Amino acid sequence: MSRSYQGVAVCVPQTVRYQRYSSHGAQYFFGTALRQLLSASGLQKSDVDGMSISSFTLAPDTGISVAEHLGIELRWLDQLILGGASGVVSLKRAARVVQNGDAEVVACMGADTCNPDSYANLMANFSDFSTFGVHAYGAGGPSAVFALATKQYMETHGVTREDFGRLCISQRQNARHNPNALLGDKELTMEAYLGARTVAEPLGLFDCVMPCAGAEAFLVMSEERARSLQLPYARIKAAEEGYNAHKDLDLPINGGWCNFREALYAEADAGPEDIQFLQSYDDYPVMVFRQLEDLGFCEYGGVVEYLEKTDLNVEGAGLAHNTSGGQLSSGQAGFAGGFLGVTEGLRQLTGQVLGCQIADARIGMVSGFGMVNYDRGLCSAAVILEAGESS
Template sequence: MTRLPYDGVVLTAPVSVPYERYTNESAHWWIARALREALKKASVTPQELDGLSVSSFTLAPDTPVGLTQHFGISPRWLDTVPMGGASGVAAMRRAARAVQCGDVDVVACVAGDTNRIDSFRNLLSAFSRFSMDATFPYGFGGPNASFALLQDAYCHTYGATREDFGKIAVSQRANALHNPHAIMKKPLSLAQYMAGRMISDPISLFDCVMPCAGSEAFVMMREEMAVAKGLPYARISATIERTNAFPDDPMQLRGGWVVDIEELWDMAGHGPDAIDVLQTYDDYPVICMMQFEDLGFCAKGEGAEFVRRHDLTIGGGFPHNTSGGQLSVGQAGAAGGYLGLVEAIRQVTCTAGPTQVEGAKRAAVSGFGVINYDRGLCSAAAVIEGVNR
């Protein structure tokens, strides 16, 4: 089966509400701020907004249905995407088809979460039935221990070292120093990375993201509408999505991207060598390395050597996670699944400001999320391209 292209639908109005380490504001407040800013940027009134997609871990007891009353909007299309780090690309895929089919004219895709003193602990303790029954009661206080097993297996299988993962973290911190909204504002050296205390061997301090509060958003509409409004925008060249790939693998050393990667590049009409900037989901550096391989930038098992041979900073030959990624910007719950896509839209529309990669036209974005027990279940990827106007 040949998939239909995403003709006539575009991405615009990327918004990042500056993250905060802790807050007393609700998830509703963070989502509302991102939505308001995105609509203003897109020159769309709340009355004109007829589609809404929301991702959030801390919205309870409300759902996106309740948000419509809080916000005073009446959409004819409503979606919620509970796919963690894959939520941004997944939301974009669904919204794009809704606009393309005429079910809706304008969709705002928003993700946001709060972070109070005990929010992260409460989230982890009841994240899934697996976590409640099989990990948390036995001392696995979250994903660190699960990803430690994954990283240990990856290193033993492919020969990657802590220095290799450290280069990813250090490069992203260098990028974050250009981002005024990054939570982490101090330079990070490889020596500091290596001296970081062990959290769950071999996962150390700077392999981990900082939970925080924040929100991200973008708007999807028909291309002629974006042109009429004079908005900078990006087209969708290709997307893929997969849930629970390779369930029989005893340890997750590959993600669902592998199943559909040929389709991604076939649909895009080019290969990974045509990409100007890459945004991967970075809950841990080892997952970035897996994505370099599984997205086709290098062969399986060659991720460490790929990292050694490339400059991953904004001005380098392989710009990666140019905002600083979650490792340095922070992980604002479900907004972490939007962070890379929102930055990618800015990059290819040349609106990224201090993190802009010179000449960036095409971006690849990948998402990875929902570690239910021993592995991340959701994966997604997209290729987007800016339009010169």
């Protein structure tokens, strides 16, 4: 059976402007995202018959509450709670739905609000395992767990804080023309990176994403429909997802992309050397290092050497990486953080960037990772996208 996504277009990348805090609820960000999708596509609300949503701060409302709140009638509805993997998985599932004819136009949206209490409340009640085995040790929230993973990675591979710092600085440089990046106008120097207050050793402030409010969204429809609407679009060359990988391994750093890397490249008929840009999931720099390894861009333990010879800058000749500045520069708008890589990848391939455009963008990869229920992230996903004909 073919796994091709032939005939499917992914288009209309939209970002609801990020804010550090908001007094609005999550429904405001979904509503604004849908309004922007309609305005940018020329479609009516009645043209959208499928919706895929992701949010942490929507509770007690759910996906169906969003449909009611926004007054939209649907043939297909999905709610994904897969953390930073949600955007890629949303794209993948919406594509199959369009391919099968279960819906014609699917709005995929990740949105969250943020206020000073919302993040702490989320962390206090994230999962049974975290309440029992992490929160009880003062270590609620992802930073403590990723501090443990980062220290272990540094010891295993001889990586230094400066190595992570160079990655963070390169992302911040990519953000400098992106008005949506909350930290985009703040230059990051190595001195500032190393001197920032420690959150959990070895992680400093600039290793951690800043929680904020916002939304990311895009549309999935047939290529025919996209062309008739004269919308520039991207095609899916291959997409994979995986859950609870390495469940029997001690090392929590393992992400899971390695389990489907070969299938992903085989389906795309491409290799890492063909990929012009990578939008990786950058909740913490150590996970970017692991994605570069797991997705075959370099050998295990070879990231530092790889970065010495590979320019990650959006305007460089190497691998353009997190071309909007990523979450480390933009902020993490809850589940929108899991959609940011997809919308930025679409922006690059369709010439609709907020900040810097890479030259002649034809093919790129977006990677997602999420849900640290106890000591490791449990969801991983990746997609290879290429520019559609009308782009």
